[in-house]
Amino acid sequence: MAGSLAAAAYLCLLLPIVLATVNFDTCLQQVRNGEWGLIGGTDNSGHPVSNISTVTAITYDLCLVACGSGSEPFVWNIFSQQFSAWLLPYLALVSQLPFGAQNRLDNLVSMLLTMGSPTLAAYSLALTVLNGHWIAQRFAHLSYPNVGHAVNILSSLQQSSFHVTTDESLLASLIVLPDNDEWWSELVSWLDYIHTSTWSISAVASILWVIIAYIFTVIDSFSGVVTFSALNANGQAVGSIFLWLLPVVVGWLQLSPWSDATKVHQAMERANDIARVATDGEDEKPVPASDVSTKRAISLSKGTGEIHCDEQCMAPIYNYARFLPWALAVETVYYAFREASERSDNHQTVSGNAWIKRDRNVKICAENRRGSLTQVAAYVKPTFSPSMDHDKPRSRWGSSVVSRFLLATIIAFCLTWGSIGAAILMAFFTPTKGIACRSGSYLLYGIMSTIVWMLLITSSALAHYSTFTASFKGRYMHTKATRTAGVLSIVCRRLGKILATINAIWIVLVCLFQFGSFFDRCWCDSSVFYLGKRAAYNVIDVGPQDVAALNVPWIAGVALASGCAVFFLGIVNLLINPALQN
Template sequence: MPSYFKVYACLCSLLPIGVVATVDFNTCLRQVRNGEWGSIGGTDNTGHRVSNISEATAITYDLCLVACGAGSEPFDWNIFSQQFSAWLLPYLALVSQLPFGANSRLDNIVSMLLTMGSPTLAAYSLALTVLNGHWIAQRFSPLNYPNVRNAVRILSSLQQASFQVTRDEALLASLIVLPENDEWWSELVIWLNFVHTWSISAVASILWVIIAYVFTVVDSFSGVVTYSTLNANGQAVGSIFLWLLPIVVGWLQLSPKCDYDRVQQALKRANTIAYVATPDGKPTPASDISGKRAISLQRGAGEIHRDEQSSAPIYNYARFLPWTLAVEDVYHAFREASDKSETHQPVDSPSEWEKGDRNTRICPQNRRGSLAQVAAYIKPTVEPGTSYAKGRSRWGPGVLSRFLLASFLALFLTWGTVGAAILIAFFTPTKGIACRSGSYLIYGIISTLVWILLATSSALAHYSTFTVSFKGRYMHTKSTRWAGIFAIILRRLGKVLASINAVWIVLACLFQFGSFFDRCWCNSSVFYLGKHAYNVIDVTRDDVAALNEPWIGGVALASGCAILFLGGVNVLINPALPD
């Protein structure tokens, strides 16, 4: 046999593969109705067998495999481009409006994958940030001491930074008590007053998503529904990504200080004008004493606390506990100074309290003293015959209530939007959990799992910092060492799952628009119906009318959860600051 005949024979042998790779279900149903595949296997659109095969509008899964094949319908560019540009592309463009600001591109990419792969974690970090801002304002509200208001604004702005508070050498006491440091507080507020907020591109992206969502929803109800457009319809896709809208809007309203370089420069500039008390009572610039500062960015925290070092706002979940403890250190110092000033106790205790005027409630002279006096001014007063042995919580006050509320809001938004997508896909013929609804379910489950893993990792990382005192030395125990190891493992596992989940949901949408899911196994809901699986091919008017309720319910559920979440965030944004 000549060689070209061999090549021709090989090409002919590949033709059946091409035929099997794509199917036409409408042609397949026509052949079944004509009796080309026998008289058994035809059903109506509820799965009941029909007595006359010519009246079949659906076929059983077994007959579908035999008559139509296991492949998918051919790719239709017109349907794909319309559905992709209407339902998915606006959301992908909206991702660019998320706040990043980390000092490395890799951290920014990972933060984007974390957001896309776990909307639960993204919503949790946003809700936690808002709750923290509300909590700190309430926490400091009873205090009445200079710079309390600025302290609340500064500490709230530093939620995106891993900062530390140094209490030794009277650095914190000097920063709070000495009038020479009033400029430090006021200037740092100004230098931290840069915002990631509304821009023309952000408004355009948000309006694009809203208008595209409204128009496509209206069009999906008023347009002509066919078998191809029904299975490629993006109703569920529009709902499953709707969580992104309140997340972006919420961050734009909060304007997080997530630019690492600018935060670092702001603190560095402020610390150049910081003063500390001296033994002789004359304040001196802190730079003349040492390189330490009362409030500074933390560096070199190790692999366990790596996420705390990244300034992207989604990592606020990792900074939640250490941030709370740092705030508590500042709060207790301000509280003691406020209590002593209320009873007219000057820093220099032998001196008399000097009355202030209308513009200055506490006279600066009352806030001056020696190093020992300044340090003692922020320490609790011990009554004669008593001892002060009560230690502070190493987890921080109010962390459980804020964690629970933030978790509820995050799960509410996630499963409100993902659940709406599952609802829409579930009731689209053939009803049941299949490739489309199953993909959304997997996305929601992994999103929640990633949040659980990373939230647990942050708690273990914080626990790993606990030490015990032994012969004057602070040491880690076996349990804290293991906690650090498990924190790293859970964090890496969570990030890997989030990255896979982000790619998975985009591919699932592309598979839906590109007819990849239009195959017997997916369209017959085999996973849900089992041996009773069937494939609805001829969509009737009654089927389309029956879709209105779940489609309207899905749109209402997703939109309602997004609006309620954003409403809850707005209730807590911009709390009243102390006077």
């Protein structure tokens, strides 16, 4: 469906220029016959030739006079073949991306963000994997019950905007009390049914279609007979510029993110219905959390305003927006588990009574974990110790966020600029060599992709900073700096989405223009932008030596794009699903 609409749109764009077509083969023959004089003929390296009848290329000035400024005619056979082989499989693969938003508009925006900024798409995936590995390492030394469940839940909630509440000892009760063991196990069990991205038959078929089409067309491009028209319409570069999509889709399918908004909310509400809270009553028996207040220790955020609206969208590409608040929430849970683990390792009970030895099948006896509300709260409260570095004030940016940000950035840049750079390399060395319409369009796509990533990453940092408050006489309030950060965050986010939409449309049009001979015109084929008008020339007659010279950059481009894709998937598989050692 997407391919048919794209082809139809391109055909509509061609209607105004059909009458302005040229034929470069006829034009070159006229030059060889001397109809346009004896000056302006060159060889395929741009050097003037003395015998006009042997020219294989012409200068840009002569090209305008002899051939005109129009493009070569649209050839349906070439267009349909290249479009079906190179572009259509990738457009079909887009449907396998994980979405999960509550409305179609948000899903559409997430698709445009992915296509418009592959850098952002690869970054969010890399960051998600790194976060999962980090949280497993962070909790690895803890020994308190339910640590494994906590890691699974918090790691999977990267696709959700959630907050942790420590008021009224809600978090302390959730972690310490044995009555809440069911909360942890049941939530993990319920969330296990919410994998929105799985290895379905359609997903496998789409992936195999892309891989087989890429292999077959690469082989065909090296073994087929190359003509002037076929050379410039060749989709080798197009296949490389979209190759980043393959490891991104495969990576999300391996992660199987819990991004179905409705089902995740239902699972969280269902679990919170059985949460219990300690009391200071006479019998000190825990009561349902619903009897205390409407707050819960861990719950999904609802309607946090315009500044944080991207955090509410559960499409995994928005994990970049949830990175900082997610890291802080995880740290809050970690510190509570850490204190409980240290005290239990020292055989300190919650109530202060003598430690009861555990059964071999029970990690910690339930009686050691029971106590009043005051005792439960104190059990997870840090004990002052000048020699312990974890007693230092916690950063409001989260632990190790800079290192994970930098590593995710490097991985994302390697994938996206590896594939885009391969396309630029192939187009650059295709006669006439240089930055022209095709290679320049690819370069612009890569630059815009990076700019969109920068704008949205900046927006997420400003949004997080805008939540910082200042204390004055016991009250919390926003400062002028945080309010300004909030406004700038909205501006950066909206600008980034607009540019991503434009970039997504742009790259599809560029591919259609290449397949439809729109770029086969004097200005594009002469590399005027790169060589300048005086030195620019248009190669028309491509010889065997020219085709042989293309093997090196084309092979290098295929190797670069494929190598970066394999490297990205290798990193994902290396870090995915880390084992929790405790």
